[in-house]
Amino acid sequence: MPSGPGDVLDLIRRGRATTRGDVLEATGLSRMTISQRLDALLAAGMIVEGQSSESTGGRRRRSLAFNTAQSHVLVVAIDTTHARIAVTDLGGAVLVEDCIDVSVTAGPSDVLDRVVLAMGAVLDKQGLEPDDLCGLGLSIPGPVDPVTGRPSQPPMLPGWDAYPVAEHLQPAVPGVPVLTANDADAAAMGEYAAARTHLTSLCLVKVSTGIGTGIVIGGRSYTGVDGGAGDIGHxxxxxxxxxxxxxxxxxxxxxxxxxxxxxxxxxxxxxxxxSGRDVRALLDAGEPEAARLTQAAGRRIGEVMATMVCLLNPEVVLVGGALASAPLLAGMRETLYRLALPRATRHMALQLGVLGEDSAVVGMTRLVVDQQFSPDTVTARLRG
Ligand SMILES: [Zn+2]
Structure with missing residues (x-):
C-alpha cells in the first residue's frame, strides 16, 4: 500500500491510527521509516503528540492526532433566505460566525457582494488574514458541476447557472483555494465527520425550502458525473x-x-x-396544521427515498434541513419501510441529523481539509 508521509497523516486524520503501533500495523513500514514520517509531520505542525498514561511493556504510548489548530477554514454556507459565514478550525469547530439575510433570487452578483463584505468582517473579528486560511468552502442550495465548480442548472437559483462563484469571491481572499459544493452534500459530509463510529455509507436528505440529498460512501462525497447525484427534489x-x-x-x-x-x-x-424556515417556526410553536402537513410531506419524501435506499443500501439515512422534525421523520418512516425491500433497511438507521444548521459548515470544513490534506498533496508539500 502507498505509505508516504501523506498516507500516514491520512490514517491519523481519519482516526484509523492513534499510536505509532497503529501506524505500524496499518502500513507495515519499519519503525525507523515511521519515525521519519512522523518527525516530518510533527515538524510541519500537521500532527500533535499527546501524553498517554497507558503503557505496554514499560514503554509509554503517546497518542497521535491531527493538528486542527494549524490553520483555519473560512466557510460560506448559502441558503435560499440567508447565508452563514464562519471561520472554523480544521476539525470544524466554529471560532467566529455571522449570519446575513440574502435572497438567492436576487442573483449571484448581489448575493456574493454582500457575502464578501461579511467575510471581511468575520476575518477582522477573529484577527485573521487570508494567509491564515487553508481554504474557503462555499456551499450553495443547488447542484455543482464537479469539473468547473460552478452551479449547474440550479432550479432554485435563477441566474446562477454556470456563474463563476469562486472567481467572484477570490479577490477577497487572494491565493486561498476555493471549493464549492452542494449544500446537502456538505451537510451529509458534516454528519459523517461528526459520527462517533466509522460509517461505511450515509445519505442525508435535506428538507428546507427545497429538497436534496447528499451521499457519502467510503468517507467520500459522491456527487455523480454532473453533480446531480441525489437531486431527488425534481x-x-x-x-x-x-x-x-x-x-x-x-x-x-x-x-x-x-x-x-x-x-x-x-x-x-x-x-x-x-420559506422552510417559516414552516420550522410554526412547527416549533406547536401549530398542529404545520405538524400534520409536514408529516404528509414526509410520507411523499419516504416514497422516493425508498428507491434511493434500495439503490444504495446505506448504513444511515439522516434527515436535515429546516423541516427536520419528529413529524417529518414519522411520515418518512411510514412509507419508506413499507415500500423498500426489508434487506435494504434491516441494518439501516433512519434518524434526525445531530448537527442541525451546523452540518453544512462542519461538512464544508471537512471537504476543504480532505482536499488540502489529501495524501498526495501532503507528501508533495513535505518534499517541498
Ligand atoms: Zn421540479
Missing part, C-alpha cells in the same frame, strides 16, 4: 398534479413536499409562511 412523483415547481415542471417531489410546498399549503389555511 423526481416527478405526481405527473398529474397541477402543483408548479421552481424548475418549470409540475408535480415534482419539491412541488408537493418541500418547505416551500408546505408553506403554500399553510398559506391556503390562512397561516403566514413562505
Amino acid at each position: 423526481v416527478r412523483v405526481s405527473p398529474l398534479s397541477e402543483a408548479p415547481c421552481q424548475c418549470g415542471m409540475h408535480g415534482c417531489l419539491a412541488a408537493v413536499a418541500s418547505g416551500r410546498a408546505v408553506a403554500a399549503q399553510l398559506r391556503s389555511l390562512g397561516l403566514e409562511a413562505t
Whole structure:
C-alpha cells in the first residue's frame, strides 16, 4: 500500500491510527521509516503528540492526532433566505460566525457582494488574514458541476447557472483555494465527520425550502458525473398534479413536499409562511396544521427515498434541513419501510441529523481539509 508521509497523516486524520503501533500495523513500514514520517509531520505542525498514561511493556504510548489548530477554514454556507459565514478550525469547530439575510433570487452578483463584505468582517473579528486560511468552502442550495465548480442548472437559483462563484469571491481572499459544493452534500459530509463510529455509507436528505440529498460512501462525497447525484427534489412523483415547481415542471417531489410546498399549503389555511424556515417556526410553536402537513410531506419524501435506499443500501439515512422534525421523520418512516425491500433497511438507521444548521459548515470544513490534506498533496508539500 502507498505509505508516504501523506498516507500516514491520512490514517491519523481519519482516526484509523492513534499510536505509532497503529501506524505500524496499518502500513507495515519499519519503525525507523515511521519515525521519519512522523518527525516530518510533527515538524510541519500537521500532527500533535499527546501524553498517554497507558503503557505496554514499560514503554509509554503517546497518542497521535491531527493538528486542527494549524490553520483555519473560512466557510460560506448559502441558503435560499440567508447565508452563514464562519471561520472554523480544521476539525470544524466554529471560532467566529455571522449570519446575513440574502435572497438567492436576487442573483449571484448581489448575493456574493454582500457575502464578501461579511467575510471581511468575520476575518477582522477573529484577527485573521487570508494567509491564515487553508481554504474557503462555499456551499450553495443547488447542484455543482464537479469539473468547473460552478452551479449547474440550479432550479432554485435563477441566474446562477454556470456563474463563476469562486472567481467572484477570490479577490477577497487572494491565493486561498476555493471549493464549492452542494449544500446537502456538505451537510451529509458534516454528519459523517461528526459520527462517533466509522460509517461505511450515509445519505442525508435535506428538507428546507427545497429538497436534496447528499451521499457519502467510503468517507467520500459522491456527487455523480454532473453533480446531480441525489437531486431527488425534481423526481416527478405526481405527473398529474397541477402543483408548479421552481424548475418549470409540475408535480415534482419539491412541488408537493418541500418547505416551500408546505408553506403554500399553510398559506391556503390562512397561516403566514413562505420559506422552510417559516414552516420550522410554526412547527416549533406547536401549530398542529404545520405538524400534520409536514408529516404528509414526509410520507411523499419516504416514497422516493425508498428507491434511493434500495439503490444504495446505506448504513444511515439522516434527515436535515429546516423541516427536520419528529413529524417529518414519522411520515418518512411510514412509507419508506413499507415500500423498500426489508434487506435494504434491516441494518439501516433512519434518524434526525445531530448537527442541525451546523452540518453544512462542519461538512464544508471537512471537504476543504480532505482536499488540502489529501495524501498526495501532503507528501508533495513535505518534499517541498
Ligand atoms: Zn421540479
